[in-house]
Amino acid sequence: DAGVTQSPTHLIKTRGQQVTLRCSPKSGHDTVSWYQQALGQGPQFIFQYYEEEERQRGNFPDRFSGHQFPNYSSELNVNALLLGDSALYLCASSLVLRGARTDTQYFGPGTRLTVL
């Protein structure tokens, strides 16, 4: 049973560039949430996708956008990168069961983004 996978594992960009990160949810899961984890901090919620739509959004600017595909995989896009965007970006998947969102979120290994 494949867990949550993310690609790439590491990425180096320069200020002003754009980046796309990818996530495949755990088998059988249909909901994907994205988190940003700065060094020494807990993960911070960016947004959540279900049925190819953004359902919830945290306190992040519009430079952060996402997409979910029919196979439930997801992308996180960040435009106009700032130095402060350097962080570990985590994807978590969960399941909507009989119309109700289940509690448990399973995390992937993350993508380490460095902005120079």
Added chain:
Amino acid sequence: GENVEQHPSTLSVQEGDSAVIKCTYSDSASNYFPWYKQELGKGPQLIIDIRSNVGEKKDQRIAVTLNKTAKHFSLHITETQPEDSAVYFCAARVYSTLTFGKGTMLLVSP
């Protein structure tokens, strides 16, 4: 929005001792409280969780307690082992989003 405070930030114990990590939350609508363990270079791994209709839950050496009135919950690890060394995060869920504490680095010395 929800705010989660976690203490201590660092905890050092000897192998075999118990470890306790405490968290408080602000939003009384929070109804689900997971704990995650994160090892260096890895994503957070769920180790135990508790829902708001339960006061205590145990899984082998790990237990979690919840006091809804006081809005705090705690993680208890007994008979600690060196492989328990990691960063532990508590979280609280309101609607479908998780708010995390800042983490506790647990160091278990042999």
